[in-house]
Amino acid sequence: MRISKTNYGILGFLEKIVRSHPLLYIFIRKLIRFTNIFEKDFDGLKQIFFDEKINIIDVGASDGISIKFFLNNFNVNKIACFEPNKKYVNILRKIYKKKVIIYPFAVGNQNTVEKKFFFPQYKIFGYCFDIITYAHNEKKLLRFFMKDFKFNKRLTIGEGTIALRLVKKLPFKIDLLKIDTNGFELRVIQGLLKFIKKDKPVLIVEINKDNKKISKLLSKLNYIGFYYSTKSKKFSIKAQKNSTNKYFLQNTEANKIFFK
Secondary structure: OOOOOOOOHHHHHHHHHHOOOHHHHHHHHHHHOOOOOOOHHHHHHHHOOOOOOEEEEEEOOOOOHHHHHHHHHOOEEEEEEEOOOHHHHHHHHHHOOOOEEEEOOEEOOOOOEEEEEEEEEEEEOOEEEEOHHHOEOOHHHHHHHHHHOOOOOOEEEEEEEEEEEOOOOOOOOOOEEEEOOOOOHHHHHHHOHHHHHHHOOEEEEEOOOOHHHHHHHHHOOOEEEEEEEOOOOEEEOOOOOOOOEEEEEEHHHHHHHHHO
């Protein structure tokens, strides 16, 4: 199973083609911002949030396709997004003028700690394209993900650093917390733990090697973790074939989903 695969069926087949060549991926990724295509297991949120107005924290907002999904599918009051990449921050500022608050830094469990991250670079005809959406904090795992690209001979690994900041306050009560930070998810949850304890939001977290640690930590706060099947359109305690994210709900809220 390719962990980076986010769709199944026809969309999954197209996704496989798009990810086959770095240049094709870079081009299509730019176009995606103007479509309604997003990770299919996020559709499970539609069974949790209906017409109620919600506030969202988006950690790892990237180029904003998750923000577009939220705005198109839910009654959003405000979205606070955290994104340390300057290129993506500029894109977000150009596109989103209303309802979106942009914080140009990464969330961590300590303040101003420099962390190294790695990302693929595609070099051709004297140009170098950084594929930041594949960035990861472990070079070994990044090499594994880079195997998505069938034509990868021109791919090299670049590196950079980001400053992690401990968030001291948020502008609103959180209803939904989305975390997609390519390996930093546990640090983000630890950094936002006091807000999670207070607001008890729904969490949707990208699955990584810290999945068990995250589940154990959140279980102490009465959270239950589960997955959404894009095929059956139902939730399950067991991971699904194309699961890329894990949901966490308070015990009472989880029971409403499973037994409604």
